[in-house]
Amino acid sequence: MPGFANEQLVLVKASFTVGDGKxxxxxxxYFVTADLVLTASHVVPEQYLIDLEVRTESDGQWRAVVPxxxxxDAVLDAVLLRVHPPLDATPDAAWIETDFEDDVxxxxxxxxxxxxxSNEGKPAWKTVGLGGTLHAHxxxxxxxxxxxxxxxxPPPAEQWAGISGAPVFVGDRLAGLIKEVPKSFQGGxxxxxxxxxxxxxxxxxxxLSPPWLExxxxxIWVLVVHSESNKGKTTLGxxxxxxxxxxxKALKSVLGAxxxxxxxxxxxxDALESPGHWLRFASVLCSAPIAIFDATGFEPAVMLALGVxxxxxxxxxxTSTADVLTPMQLSQLxxxxxxxxxxxxxxxxxxxxxxxxxxxxxxxxxxxxQELKSQPNYLDLPAYDAVRSPxxxxxxxxxxxxxxxxxxxxFGENHESNWKHVANVLYAHYPAAQEPARMLDVASPRLVGxxxxxxxxxxxxxxxxxxxxxANVFFELGVRIGCADIGPINLIERAAAEAANxxxxxxxxxLLMALLRPTAYLDADEDDAVxxxxxxxxxxxxxxxxALVAGQLPHDATFRTxxxxxxxxxxxxxxxxxxxxxxxxxxxxxxxxxxxxxxPILFSANADYRKELDHSVKERWIAAWYYLSNRFPKxxxxxxxxxRAELRRLCNDVLQFGLPAPNEAHLIALRxxxxxxxxxxxxxxxxxxxxxLGDANRD
Amino acid sequence: MPTxxxxxxxxxxxxKNQRDRGTKGYPRALSSLQDAIAxxxxxxxxxxxxxxxxxxxxxxxxxxxxxxxxxxxxxDESSGGDDRAAHLVxxxxxxxxxxxxxxxxxYGIVNSYNLVNRLVVRILLVPAALGAPDPLVVAPEIASLNxxxxxxxxxxxxxxQLVGPRRGxxxxxxxxxxxxxxxxxxxxxxxYADFIGTSPPDxxxxxxxxxxxxxxxxxxxxxxxxxxxxxxxxxxxxxLRAR
Numbered sequence: 001m002p003g004f005a006n007e008q009l010v011l012v013k014a015s016f017t018v019g020d021g022k023x024x025x026x027x028x029x030y031f032v033t034a035d036l037v038l039t040a041s042h043v044v045p046e047q048y049l050i051d052l053e054v055r056t057e058s059d060g061q062w063r064a065v066v067p068x069x070x071x072x073d074a075v076l077d078a079v080l081l082r083v084h085p086p087l088d089a090t091p092d093a094a095w096i097e098t099d100f101e102d103d104v105x106x107x108x109x110x111x112x113x114x115x116x117x118s119n120e121g122k123p124a125w126k127t128v129g130l131g132g133t134l135h136a137h138x139x140x141x142x143x144x145x146x147x148x149x150x151x152x153x154p155p156p157a158e159q160w161a162g163i164s165g166a167p168v169f170v171g172d173r174l175a176g177l178i179k180e181v182p183k184s185f186q187g188g189x190x191x192x193x194x195x196x197x198x199x200x201x202x203x204x205x206x207x208l209s210p211p212w213l214e215x216x217x218x219x220i221w222v223l224v225v226h227s228e229s230n231k232g233k234t235t236l237g238x239x240x241x242x243x244x245x246x247x248x249k250a251l252k253s254v255l256g257a258x259x260x261x262x263x264x265x266x267x268x269x270d271a272l273e274s275p276g277h278w279l280r281f282a283s284v285l286c287s288a289p290i291a292i293f294d295a296t297g298f299e300p301a302v303m304l305a306l307g308v309x310x311x312x313x314x315x316x317x318x319t320s321t322a323d324v325l326t327p328m329q330l331s332q333l334x335x336x337x338x339x340x341x342x343x344x345x346x347x348x349x350x351x352x353x354x355x356x357x358x359x360x361x362x363x364x365x366x367x368x369x370q371e372l373k374s375q376p377n378y379l380d381l382p383a384y385d386a387v388r389s390p391x392x393x394x395x396x397x398x399x400x401x402x403x404x405x406x407x408x409x410x411f412g413e414n415h416e417s418n419w420k421h422v423a424n425v426l427y428a429h430y431p432a433a434q435e436p437a438r439m440l441d442v443a444s445p446r447l448v449g450x451x452x453x454x455x456x457x458x459x460x461x462x463x464x465x466x467x468x469x470x471a472n473v474f475f476e477l478g479v480r481i482g483c484a485d486i487g488p489i490n491l492i493e494r495a496a497a498e499a500a501n502x503x504x505x506x507x508x509x510x511l512l513m514a515l516l517r518p519t520a521y522l523d524a525d526e527d528d529a530v531x532x533x534x535x536x537x538x539x540x541x542x543x544x545x546x547a548l549v550a551g552q553l554p555h556d557a558t559f560r561t562x563x564x565x566x567x568x569x570x571x572x573x574x575x576x577x578x579x580x581x582x583x584x585x586x587x588x589x590x591x592x593x594x595x596x597x598x599x600p601i602l603f604s605a606n607a608d609y610r611k612e613l614d615h616s617v618k619e620r621w622i623a624a625w626y627y628l629s630n631r632f633p634k635x636x637x638x639x640x641x642x643x644r645a646e647l648r649r650l651c652n653d654v655l656q657f658g659l660p661a662p663n664e665a666h667l668i669a670l671r672x673x674x675x676x677x678x679x680x681x682x683x684x685x686x687x688x689x690x691x692x693l694g695d696a697n698r699d
Numbered sequence: 700m701p702t703x704x705x706x707x708x709x710x711x712x713x714x715k716n717q718r719d720r721g722t723k724g725y726p727r728a729l730s731s732l733q734d735a736i737a738x739x740x741x742x743x744x745x746x747x748x749x750x751x752x753x754x755x756x757x758x759x760x761x762x763x764x765x766x767x768x769x770x771x772x773x774x775d776e777s778s779g780g781d782d783r784a785a786h787l788v789x790x791x792x793x794x795x796x797x798x799x800x801x802x803x804x805x806y807g808i809v810n811s812y813n814l815v816n817r818l819v820v821r822i823l824l825v826p827a828a829l830g831a832p833d834p835l836v837v838a839p840e841i842a843s844l845n846x847x848x849x850x851x852x853x854x855x856x857x858x859x860q861l862v863g864p865r866r867g868x869x870x871x872x873x874x875x876x877x878x879x880x881x882x883x884x885x886x887x888x889x890x891y892a893d894f895i896g897t898s899p900p901d902x903x904x905x906x907x908x909x910x911x912x913x914x915x916x917x918x919x920x921x922x923x924x925x926x927x928x929x930x931x932x933x934x935x936x937x938x939l940r941a942r
Contacts, residue, residue, distance in 0.1 A: 598869070609898075675720065
């Protein structure tokens, strides 16, 4: 155990502008890894920063710090700074992973004002050793939990300046960092952010985890998620690479950009190895333009990952299996999977057959991509739209998907007894709430898929019973952890938990249990495990989550990572009005409605309907034009080539599809006006550009 | 960054708008189409992907068809004489080039845009050629065609398309209706019954009328039926646009 080391202690100095002048702040920091220094957030201003550096205590050297913090949390008052180059041979800090039950001694070293000396008129900060008692029952009350520390031989409170960010060691482990000196104690007490609170934060976990699974920053690329069994002589990743090589040109022509020649491969068990790995994997699930999952055997962790992917991306996601499934087997698939189009990546077909992986994979990518781009409602996995449903409206009794206690569990007869046990404990624990319900108990006539995923997102309390390791349950669990800021209550019958740790079980079962820590229960009246899990859930709801061990994933970490990393530009809800109007026409009619001689609209041969259809389309084009042509002052047009291109394209489409042959005087005038605008834009294009505004400068 | 197909379509849409402006817009329309043709030709020369080549070839033949249509309209609006004839000959060249691509089996395009219009423009140039026993010779490098025979062939081709991949296609129905009238096989109401039955959008009526009107003005044996067809479609279009 490394313990407190003077070599890892640093003085942090941040220089910033104040009005027309300059100032600086100092604090204490500590190398928690070879290149990351932990200090208090308020030591490093978020704005007006000019320079940031640290001085290592062991050698007095000033070292450069990357100005943008790796992670910052203003509420916890903590920040992680990257020092470049790293400090060689620095061990990772060991952390306290549990809440304190008894008072303990603590120690530290810091650079308080009290220790500052003048060296030929210049200030010099000297370390001051600190120590005292950590009060196990202090630091509670309102706001985030803190560590309450008393200090031996304290100076007056104002002399403490500079200790912010100092590490708090209890024994050989880091218990937190000092953030504040409450004035009312005259310097005798200090408050610290607990390490256990840092470990509840997904960003902190991600920042501390070593680099793994970097996604390509350019071009379109394919993520391949390998199952644990990874069946077949040729793996899914090999087939995908082969398909990308074989069909490069056709893929490029459809995708409109170069496709990375090799897929990014992830083995599902690697993704479960630690919270850091899982969160990096979640971020890649968000960013991968194309993802292909090996769903062979419908392994629980693959289904979990598919559930997360279903929340964060409308497409393109392909699910593949190494087995050739019979119609009977297909009909017995998990119902979430039955909705998807499974492809095959084994050796079950001849190379000339369309089902062969080298034929099917590129064909599926091309078709999926084209449909994703042309159909706003494209989906290749369930859940995406349903989890974006509006906040549920309560019924006459005040009940809704929000107040319902939703239980995700198997429905089979052999699980009936478990269900009754869990339901009874829930009923007893929440007597005033709606009765706990599985999806089959919900009375709504809505399609099961819609109601289920809406419930998974909005339910304040969601229980996932892992017993049986059912694929459906794990897909739904993935949806829950991807879209809800309160994680599920994970349960598993004790026998199933023990079996998962025994030899012969899938490795991923053990890894999932370490990562998500389901509560093992006995299906017996005297067993209180479920009740204990509910108390933890209540603490989470009250924002007092109990401490986690380093290997455990915080309940909301996947959700928060997805929130940070999802490609929000792809969400249609962010489209500008003219683009929204355009897509409302182009999605059903196509980009060139005059090209095909058949109307894609159902029943459009009904003459009255056709008349209104034509009218509606024209009105939308006109509305789009009115919006964009009036949105920005004309001087923007002269400066912004992209805006001109956008306007020109819209003008042409409105003229051709919205006002092809107007017969009313005001529409004829409008058509002439748009023609004039097209001419004007062309004139602008022929002039040298005077400047460029670009999207970022448009309000 | 727009794809090649998107760029071609943007040029085509701009060209159609300039075309709809009348004589004033024709030069710009042709210039835009030349840009689109250049992109399509380059891409076609470079691509080896069958499905993409088919897409590019379809766009290319459509561009030539649009050029042919603009030259034909320009001829309608010209002062007559040599000017009119020159535009009609240019129109024939463009439609013939489009037809060469449209009918090239390597692309597998199923359409009749250039197939029908290359014949219609020849009738506009030499109305007497319709029903004449000898092939019409326009210029040495332009294909000489027996128009009645070609129209019968085209009718057969479109009928096959309509029971196959172009089932329910109002463009095919409009093309077939026009041929049936030119061959004296049907009245206007019968010829256009299927077309009207699909309730096509107004631009389909506008396009069909653009082909019919100049033919109806010619001294043809079927001029009265062509005129009847113009009135029929104008009435339908008016009803569609009335609110």
